[in-house]
Amino acid sequence: MSKLSEALKSGKFIITSEVGPPKGTNIGPCLDEAKHFGEKVTAINVTDIQSAVMRIGSLATCIKLKERGYEPIMQMVCRDRNRLSLQSEFLNAAIFGIENILCLTGDHQSLGDHPQCKGVFDLDSVQLIAAAKGLMEGKDLSGNKLDGVPNFFLGGVVSPGLEPVELQIMKMEKKITAGAQFIQTQAIFEPDKFRSFMEKVKHLQVPILAGIIILKSVGMARFMNENVAGVFVPDSMIKEMKETKDKAAKGVEIAARIIREIKPYCQGVHIMPLGWGHLVPEIIKQAGL
Amino acid sequence: MIVAKRKPIDEIKEMLKPYQKILVLGCGSCVAVCMAGGEKEAGLLTTELQMAFQLDNAQKQIDTITILRQCDREYIEEVKEKLVQYDAILSIACGVGVQFTAEVLGGEKVLLPGLNTTFLGATLEPGIWVERCLACGDCVLDETGGVCPVAMCSKSLMNGPCGGHEKGKCEVDRTRDCGWVLIYERLKKLGKLDLMKKINPVKNYGAVKRPDKIIHEAYQPVAVKEEKKPS
Numbered sequence: 001m002s003k004l005s006e007a008l009k010s011g012k013f014i015i016t017s018e019v020g021p022p023k024g025t026n027i028g029p030c031l032d033e034a035k036h037f038g039e040k041v042t043a044i045n046v047t048d049i050q051s052a053v054m055r056i057g058s059l060a061t062c063i064k065l066k067e068r069g070y071e072p073i074m075q076m077v078c079r080d081r082n083r084l085s086l087q088s089e090f091l092n093a094a095i096f097g098i099e100n101i102l103c104l105t106g107d108h109q110s111l112g113d114h115p116q117c118k119g120v121f122d123l124d125s126v127q128l129i130a131a132a133k134g135l136m137e138g139k140d141l142s143g144n145k146l147d148g149v150p151n152f153f154l155g156g157v158v159s160p161g162l163e164p165v166e167l168q169i170m171k172m173e174k175k176i177t178a179g180a181q182f183i184q185t186q187a188i189f190e191p192d193k194f195r196s197f198m199e200k201v202k203h204l205q206v207p208i209l210a211g212i213i214i215l216k217s218v219g220m221a222r223f224m225n226e227n228v229a230g231v232f233v234p235d236s237m238i239k240e241m242k243e244t245k246d247k248a249a250k251g252v253e254i255a256a257r258i259i260r261e262i263k264p265y266c267q268g269v270h271i272m273p274l275g276w277g278h279l280v281p282e283i284i285k286q287a288g289l
Numbered sequence: 290m291i292v293a294k295r296k297p298i299d300e301i302k303e304m305l306k307p308y309q310k311i312l313v314l315g316c317g318s319c320v321a322v323c324m325a326g327g328e329k330e331a332g333l334l335t336t337e338l339q340m341a342f343q344l345d346n347a348q349k350q351i352d353t354i355t356i357l358r359q360c361d362r363e364y365i366e367e368v369k370e371k372l373v374q375y376d377a378i379l380s381i382a383c384g385v386g387v388q389f390t391a392e393v394l395g396g397e398k399v400l401l402p403g404l405n406t407t408f409l410g411a412t413l414e415p416g417i418w419v420e421r422c423l424a425c426g427d428c429v430l431d432e433t434g435g436v437c438p439v440a441m442c443s444k445s446l447m448n449g450p451c452g453g454h455e456k457g458k459c460e461v462d463r464t465r466d467c468g469w470v471l472i473y474e475r476l477k478k479l480g481k482l483d484l485m486k487k488i489n490p491v492k493n494y495g496a497v498k499r500p501d502k503i504i505h506e507a508y509q510p511v512a513v514k515e516e517k518k519p520s
Contacts, residue, residue, distance in 0.1 A: 104452075105446065105452070107460070108443055108444060108460055108461045111460065122491075122494065123491055124447050124448050124449075125446075125451070126447075126449070127448065127490070131491075159452040164473065166473075167469070167473050170486055171449035173486070174488050178488060186452060229453050229460060
């Protein structure tokens with residue numbers, strides 16, 4: 001049984017983190033980043049051709065992490081594969097003992113490094129979750145019976161900062177109906193807004209892990225405000241980053257502060273270090289977890 | 290209608306290089322409406338090509354005619370005798386017209402495309418055309434307030450927006466509306482937001498067997514008879 005699922009069931013406040021596979025075969029540094037996270041991190045997300053930039057796949061990296069004793073969460077997006085390939089990948093994951101799967105739509109191919117490629121989107125994220133659930137029940141999307149049935153702990157994502165929020169919640173509800181057993185959110189920088197979102201979804205009996213991104217610089221904050229949908233870094237935080245000499249220490253302090261503020265409203269946090277994995281233990285410490 | 294845009298003049302010139310006697314063949318339907326391949330555009334392109342080749346000192350004869358529809362056999366047949374006199378025909382119809390004209394001419398004439406066929410759309414305002422349909426063969430407009438998720442969502446998602454929309458705009462292009470926000474607003478206006486809550490099943494991309502063929506009911510028996518004819 002998935003360690004992530006067990007940990008969430010225990011009622012403990014859960015911490016997950018994330019690595020992004022490299023472009024090229026040099027997987028070492030990516031796997032080593034997991035080493036920095038420390039024992040308090042229950043599971044590690046592996047992104048699936050993140051930002052539509054061609055690189056090593058999610059499943060292969062998950063297998064490597066598992067070999068090293070970590071609990072991976074395999075991300076799967078709808079952009080690059082049709083329903084044959086996606087369902088096959090679920091089965092691939094299962095035979096390697098990968099149980100946690102986070103289903104996402106995926107960034108549009110035109111935003112990546114092969115902008116002329118053909119996007120697939122044969123399924124959407126709700127249907128992807130339903131497809132995995134179907135496999136767990138012994139049937140593929142065409143209703144054919146499986147010889148050997150996988151067992152997954154399925155997740156979906158939500159972006160609490162996006163308007164109209166009602167539309168976000170409707171899709172989140174569909175994901176849970178389709179079979180999502182946990183929800184991971186887009187990065188949170190406004191605890192009040194997050195709290196109000198959590199009020200609106202408290203009827204949904206599914207654990208929610210709040211997304212945390214470590215701020216690295218003023219430029220990064222501004223970039224996210226302009227380019228990353230649903231993420232808004234308040235001016236006060238940008239000012240804090242501007243005024244500090246030690247950006248890393250400030251980034252850690254802000255992340256830990258956000259976690260402390262949102263902790264009462266969610267079941268855990270998902271820390272996205274974006275290459276700053278060595279700072280994760282300090283965030284956890286300062287957040288008092 | 291089918292919306293197309295003209296290829297760059299240099300690309301067209303390059304295609305025409307090997308040929309001496311050239312006909313620019315306009316099409317008076319969809320591509321005339323979207324100001325890409327009608328009689329007027331055929332005339333302008335012919336003059337432009339004549340001048341361009343003259344500047345290059347290339348001796349070419351370039352004429353033009355326009356027929357009502359290049360996707361209809363009878364209109365092509367009417368001018369068939371004229372068409373066969375040319376070394377190459379630059380068709381400024383949609384991709385259907387280019388291919389069908391070649392077919393009607395028995396595949397013995399060089400047909401070249403002067404346009405890039407782009408989408409099925411509507412005239413938003415004079416000079417502006419917008420895509421509205423992907424011809425998926427499995428219409429769901431009754432469930433989405435008359436706004437198509439297949440055409441209007443850049444990812445053709447069937448169950449709501451991705452996380453990339455912001456302020457009602459698509460992640461692909463922040464000047465373009467998010468199809469699912471449009472659907473949401475339309476259903477809200479119609480008092481049918483409940484439709485948003487239904488999980489839409491996986492789409493039947495086999496609804497159109499590309500390349501597809503439709504035979505009208507009234508014509509079915511004839512077609513069957515023909516197929517059964519002993520050869």
